[in-house]
Every structure is written in C-alpha cells, then in structure tokens.
Amino acid sequence: MIWNKEQECMPREELDKLQLSRLKDTVSRVYDSVPAYKSKMDEAGVNPRDINNLADLKYLPFLTKQDFRDNYPFGLLAVPMRDVVRIQSSSGTTGKPTVAGYTQHDIENWAELMARALTGAGATADSIIQITWGYGLFTGGLGGHYGAEKIGAAVLPASGGNTRRQVMLMHDYGTTLLGCTPSYALVMYEEFLKSGLDRSEFKFKSGLFGAEPWSENMRKEIESKWEIDAYDVYGMTELIGPGVASECACKQGLHLAEDHFLAEIIDPDSGAVLPYGERGELVITSLTKQALPLVRYRTRDLTQINRQPCACGRTHARIQKILGRSDDMLIIRGVNVFPSMVESILLQIPGIEPQYQLVVDRVNNLDRLEVQVEVSEQVFSDEVRRLEELEARISRELDSGLGIAVRVRLVEPRTIERSEGKAKRIIDNRKL
Amino acid sequence: MAKQISIFLENKSGRLSHVTRVLGDAEVNIRALSIADTSDFGILRLIVNDPEKAYRILKEKGFTVSQTEVIAVLVPDTPGSLATVLERMAEENLNIEYLYAFLGTKEDDALIIFKVEDIEKAKKAFDKQGIRFLDEKKLYEL
Numbered sequence: 191m192i193w194n195k196e197q198e199c200m201p202r203e204e205l206d207k208l209q210l211s212r213l214k215d216t217v218s219r220v221y222d223s224v225p226a227y228k229s230k231m232d233e234a235g236v237n238p239r240d241i242n243n244l245a246d247l248k249y250l251p252f253l254t255k256q257d258f259r260d261n262y263p264f265g266l267l268a269v270p271m272r273d274v275v276r277i278q279s280s281s282g283t284t285g286k287p288t289v290a291g292y293t294q295h296d297i298e299n300w301a302e303l304m305a306r307a308l309t310g311a312g313a314t315a316d317s318i319i320q321i322t323w324g325y326g327l328f329t330g331g332l333g334g335h336y337g338a339e340k341i342g343a344a345v346l347p348a349s350g351g352n353t354r355r356q357v358m359l360m361h362d363y364g365t366t367l368l369g370c371t372p373s374y375a376l377v378m379y380e381e382f383l384k385s386g387l388d389r390s391e392f393k394f395k396s397g398l399f400g401a402e403p404w405s406e407n408m409r410k411e412i413e414s415k416w417e418i419d420a421y422d423v424y425g426m427t428e429l430i431g432p433g434v435a436s437e438c439a440c441k442q443g444l445h446l447a448e449d450h451f452l453a454e455i456i457d458p459d460s461g462a463v464l465p466y467g468e469r470g471e472l473v474i475t476s477l478t479k480q481a482l483p484l485v486r487y488r489t490r491d492l493t494q495i496n497r498q499p500c501a502c503g504r505t506h507a508r509i510q511k512i513l514g515r516s517d518d519m520l521i522i523r524g525v526n527v528f529p530s531m532v533e534s535i536l537l538q539i540p541g542i543e544p545q546y547q548l549v550v551d552r553v554n555n556l557d558r559l560e561v562q563v564e565v566s567e568q569v570f571s572d573e574v575r576r577l578e579e580l581e582a583r584i585s586r587e588l589d590s591g592l593g594i595a596v597r598v599r600l601v602e603p604r605t606i607e608r609s610e611g612k613a614k615r616i617i618d619n620r621k622l
Numbered sequence: 623m624a625k626q627i628s629i630f631l632e633n634k635s636g637r638l639s640h641v642t643r644v645l646g647d648a649e650v651n652i653r654a655l656s657i658a659d660t661s662d663f664g665i666l667r668l669i670v671n672d673p674e675k676a677y678r679i680l681k682e683k684g685f686t687v688s689q690t691e692v693i694a695v696l697v698p699d700t701p702g703s704l705a706t707v708l709e710r711m712a713e714e715n716l717n718i719e720y721l722y723a724f725l726g727t728k729e730d731d732a733l734i735i736f737k738v739e740d741i742e743k744a745k746k747a748f749d750k751q752g753i754r755f756l757d758e759k760k761l762y763e764l
Contacts, residue, residue: 567688570630
C-alpha cells in the first residue's frame, strides 16, 4: 500500500523540478533569516542566486552538529517563536541537547511522513497501532502517534517501559502493528513467551522499527520469532524525527521522502560528493521545513543511495540500511552517546583521570554500556567500601548525564588498550 | 604502628601471581597478607619486610598502590585471647575497619594486624587496656 501515490510515485523529471524549486526557496530563506547560514555562505563566497540546478548544491557549506551547539538552543530557527508550535530535543550527549522547532506546517508534514512509513509497513485505517517509542522530547513517540492518527488507525500511546503491560495490551486490545526500537521488539517477545499466552490470540502482523541501528540478521530474528513483517524507519531529531526514510514491502532499502528531503552521499574525510551507489556519509537538505530548515546537514550516518526503480511503484530513491557512523557516536537503547561526553562527566569527579573505555554489549537483546575507569592512586583506598562508593558515584553521574543506565567497572592503570599513544575508547561487541 | 602496602587488583587470573612475582624478584619478603574482594576487583594488603622498597617497585611496575597505617597487636596464642582483645577494643569504642593474622612468628604471641578508624585513639586505648602492639621496626625484622 502507498499512502500518497501522487507524491511517492512522482515521475523523476517532475520530482527533480519540484526539488529544485523547493531547494531555491529553502536556500534563500535560510540566507535571509538565519544569521549562522548567512555568515557561512558569505564566507564560502556563495549566495542563493548561485543555485540554478540541483548539482549546484555542492557549492554550499555543510551544516554540522557543531553548528547546533554553537547556536544552542534556538539560533538555527528560521521563524519567530510565535510561529513555533512544538519543540523536541535529542538526548544531550555532547553537553547540550540538539533542539528542533516545528511550525504547524512542519508538524503536518512530519505526520505525513510517518503516515507513509506506517502505510509502507502495512497500516490502514483498520489497524490498531501500539506506539512503544517514548513519548516526550524524544521524537519517536509523538512522531509515530501523529502518523498513525493521520492514517485513521487506532493508536495505543503506550510509550516505553513496563514490558509485561505492553504484551498484555497487545494481546487484549488486538494490536496489529507495533512501533518501537528493534531490540525492544525482541524484549517483548521474551516477555510474551513468559506470559504463556497463545500466539494465535494475537492479531500482530507487522512492526515499524527504528531509533537504533539494526542488521538484516536482526530483522530475520524478529520476523521468525514473532511471525511478522519487520520494517525499518529512519530519521533523527535534527531532520524532523522518524519518517525521513522508510521501507516498503520489498524491504530492499528505505525510500527517502524526496519531495521533502534532498540527499547526497559524501566522502566523510574530504567532503567530496560521491556518485549514486557509492557508500559514504548521508548529507540531508530539507526542502519543506519552515522552523528548522537544514542545508547540507552532515548526519554522520554511513549508507548508499539507490536510484533504481523499486517494484513497489514508488519513485523515491532508497537509502540502504544504515551501515555505521563516520564519527564515534554510539547509539545505545536509542540514546546517542559520545565518548567525549563520558569523559567530561568523569572529569567532574575529583581525582578521576580521563582513562576510560566504553564497552557495549547486547545482553538478552538489550544494549548494555559498561564504562571501565582506571583507578589512580589519588582515588585508591585500601577499603572496599570506599571503592564501591566511588563506583556508585561514577555510575550515578553517568546515569544522569547520559540518560541511560551505565555499569561502571574499576580497572588497573594501563589496562585500557592504547594504540599509537591514543587510547582506544570504544569496544562495541554488538553484532550489528 | 606499621605500614601496610595496599594494591588494587582486577579480578582477573594471573594478577596476584604477577604482583607476588614482582615483589619476589625484588627480594621483598611478604610477612602477612589479606585480600578483600568484590566481583570486579580486589584489594591486596601486605605487610612486608621493606615497605618503602615494595611501594617503589610496585609503582614503577604500574600498579595502583598506597601505604596504609595499621597496628600489629600481640595476642597470647591461647584460646579466648583474641576475643578478650576485641572485647576491650569494643569497650573503648574503637572502630575496626578490618583485621587479618600475621604469618608465623618466632614469638610466643600471635600477631594480628588491625586497621582502625583512628590510630592515635587506638594507641591510647591499647596502653590503657594493657594491649600490647609491636613497633614498626620490630615488626619488619620478624
């Protein structure tokens, strides 16, 4: 099923024309109303009149996460606050959260994008959709919710947590489609097994999963265990939230909503634009966003773009499932974690030296972050109690600073591997 | 009063053998030891014949090590003697952080190493209660 045939199946030439006119509009708008863009473009020696075709995009400077930090919280907004109807923000793992503003029009477009994603995953007005992404500043819950309502489906705004109740809701209310993180779908399966309920009493048919990277193998596992179809959805707070790209029944890549976003793939080191089909970093330019327009935003996500026609009939290009990151960001249970954030939290604890390592594992389908901290003479004590207090304190500070539960382990000095003088900060044992 | 060497060890095989080998190679003799451990790490506490040297060597080898003040208490090697000492310490409201026994001595008495909260208060209380303890020099010579 296709939610919006006119847009999603638009012929290429028409789509190109639409993109160009929207691109010109976006570039002029940011140049005129966002000082940060104007100064970047002036510095690069380009102005909106230089954009005459889609390929001219490459002359414009990139926008990065650092720009969000430099303009925190509202410096990148292109509309006055009176036109903003919603503020969402990402988990603040680099000191400050990344803030996104929405006009009423933006909210409607976001709902449209999620309606497309949910329809691609099999939703109709008859569906009962259980949203298990968290509701709140995180974009998952509300994004899924608005999309499901737009379709006319019945929404169960369950939000996150309380797995036993989630499974009970699924069973009792006849959930047909589940929206959550892929790992949580497996946690719910374990709970379903424990419940002793009969699978035949469930109406569960498909799931839309996102907010963390997941592999084809994980898809197979979810599909065979739950006996459902599992679809991937892509997005991030800066872009709009989930729904920027999503899979169709073919499950051969995620259709990027090209009427709302323009995608490029670049070499993350040189910044050069790569031809379609090559792997590199995804760079997104928004085409319709009013409150927070983005021109050449570096997502740091690694993928490739496929412009071959899809059997489903949609003409929008597909991005491959996200293959990794071009920076050292970790996504743990849907939360973005940068090692630099861990470091700045550790340094606030007296006596702690910045010798640490992050070890990520997936235990029983849930990501677990262990932070190993070297014990310096300054904090060492001959009493177990004192060291346990230290461990608990570090763990408390990290929990509240990162927004996820962290296991802290004290290790001997110099046990953390140092390569070429530079410490190896991350050991990711998840098989993604 | 005596100096105890305290060493941080991860709960990994080979760590204890490593630290004892380092001390052995440096001709440091271990006279008493105890290990306090959790699931992740342990603290090795040692009384050695040359604490300054042990501290220096271990630091050079990259261990997290510290020196801790403890008291070596002489307890008659007869049934009930330790209980009597502990009862007297309780009477004086002395808080014991931990204690462990010394390995064999040439004396008639047993030797117990005490880590107390307040070492000066402990010494006064010991004098008052007639509890005997060894001075640092004598202890290392044992």
